[in-house]
Amino acid sequence: GAVVSQHPSRVICKSGTSVKIECRSLDFQATTMFWYRQFPKKSLMLMATSNEGSKATYEQGVEKDKFLINHASLTLSTLTVTSAHPEDSSFYICSAEDHQSYNEQFFGPGTRLTVL
Amino acid sequence: GNSVTQMEGPVTLSEEAFLTINCTYTATGYPSLFWYVQYPGEGLQLLLKATKADDKGSNKGFEATYRKETTSFHLEKGSVQVSDSAVYFCALSERNAGNMLTFGGGTRLMVKP
Numbered sequence: 282g283a284v285v286s287q288h289p290s291r292v293i294c295k296s297g298t299s300v301k302i303e304c305r306s307l308d309f310q311a312t313t314m315f316w317y318r319q320f321p322k323k324s325l326m327l328m329a330t331s332n333e334g335s336k337a338t339y340e341q342g343v344e345k346d347k348f349l350i351n352h353a354s355l356t357l358s359t360l361t362v363t364s365a366h367p368e369d370s371s372f373y374i375c376s377a378e379d380h381q382s383y384n385e386q387f388f389g390p391g392t393r394l395t396v397l
Numbered sequence: 398g399n400s401v402t403q404m405e406g407p408v409t410l411s412e413e414a415f416l417t418i419n420c421t422y423t424a425t426g427y428p429s430l431f432w433y434v435q436y437p438g439e440g441l442q443l444l445l446k447a448t449k450a451d452d453k454g455s456n457k458g459f460e461a462t463y464r465k466e467t468t469s470f471h472l473e474k475g476s477v478q479v480s481d482s483a484v485y486f487c488a489l490s491e492r493n494a495g496n497m498l499t500f501g502g503g504t505r506l507m508v509k510p
Contacts, residue, residue: 287440315497324486324502325441374440376498384496388433388441 283309283379287389294365295397302360302392304375310355311377315386316348319372331358365396399424403487403501410477410508418472418504420461420487428489430454430463430470431498435484444472444485477508 284307294300304314312333317325329350330338337350347369349361358377362369372393376386403420410416422428429448433441445454450465459474470487487501 285440313496322503322505324500325498327497330497376441378496384492385443385446386490386496386498387443390440391438393438 283387285377285387285389287375287392289392291393293395296366297364299361299363300365300394302373304358304389306356306377309379313378314352314358315376316360317374319374367396370394370396399489399499401487401489401499401501403504406505408504408506412479412508412510413476416474416477418485420470420501422468422489424489426491428491431488432461432472433486479508479510482506482508
């Protein structure tokens with residue numbers, strides 16, 4: 282099946298710094314990628330839909346200036362958490378939509394962000 | 398709007414026991430239904446899916462049948478193993494909603510030897 286990678290898998294940063302998370306579709310092209318946030322023992326919350334070559338669509342309540350999304354190519358989307366604070370600590374998961382597989386979403390392994 | 402409700406966990410079973418995790422949904426149209434599994438510290442993996450009513454998805458001994466009349470997609474396995482311990486998410490997507498996935502709250506399964 283299609284493979285999606287995320288980098289880094291874990292990151293620890295100081296409060297006030299910015300962190301960039303990469304999501305790559307390794308063996309297919311993805312015009313649409315999704316970014317989710319998962320709190321401990323909770324379900325996934327969709328943060329935004331990332332479309333290649335255009336602005337991301339953010340879900341209600343998600344600050345677009347804090348969570349910057351760039352989808353510059355058909356295989357890469359990035360999520361930048363700007364001026365991170367401890368409450369941004371979470372597990373961030375991306376998925377990529379494969380049009381060759383009936384638009385099935387394939388998930389990355391996730392990135393655990395810890396803000397000190 | 399769309400929503401997915403699944404039984405709260407944790408569900409604790411002994412090895413070789415029968416598993417059922419209930420899932421019901423609310424949708425405006427004709428959704429596709431999915432079960433995803435998340436092992437500790439990892440992302441989600443698609444376990445099985447069904448795209449229309451009465452379809453049965455199956456994989457690795459797990460099964461779920463798309464029941465339109467009861468708006469349900471219950472996950473079953475006849476004999477669980479310790480390696481099945483994970484969190485299971487029921488989800489739906491609709492084409493007219495851009496194929497966005499709506500997830501249930503997740504059910505943690507713990508299988509004891």
